Amino acid sequence: MGTKRKGTSPAASGIRKKKQQDAAAAAAAAEAEAEAAEHQELVKYEDIPPMIRKQVLEDEELISELHKDYIHSKPYAHGVIYPLVEDDLMRKVWQEIKSHMVSNMKETDLYKVFQTGDLKNFDVEENPQISH
DSSP states (O other), X not given: OOOOOOOOOHHHHHHHHHHHHHHHHHHHHHHHHHHHHHHHHHSXXXXXXXXXXXXXXXXXXXXXXXXXXXXXXXXXXXXXXXXXXXXXXXXXXXXXXXXXXXXXXXXXXXXXXXXXXXXXXXXXXXXXXXXX
């Protein structure tokens, strides 16, 4: 007597594959949701500096548009958030930098640049030009 080999029908195989795809999609959605929730905890609204236009951060349509622009940016991934900071404030910052920063000409066989100090590591006592 011959034994009948157990196998799966193409329909059963398709159903199993569909269930695996659905499970993977659900897991990816849950991970994205958890990541978004974690991000919300990291960026607290009250921690945002006052010079940032908070209404930009609240505009879901704008955020979606900025995300699309970032994804399709060329020649490398980058984003432009405008207007994130008040123009008047940025103009004042620019004027202060131009009037108070000290720079030195640095030249090698490859390049010639004006070099300023690293703003992150400036010490006001050592660099009185930034005390303004």
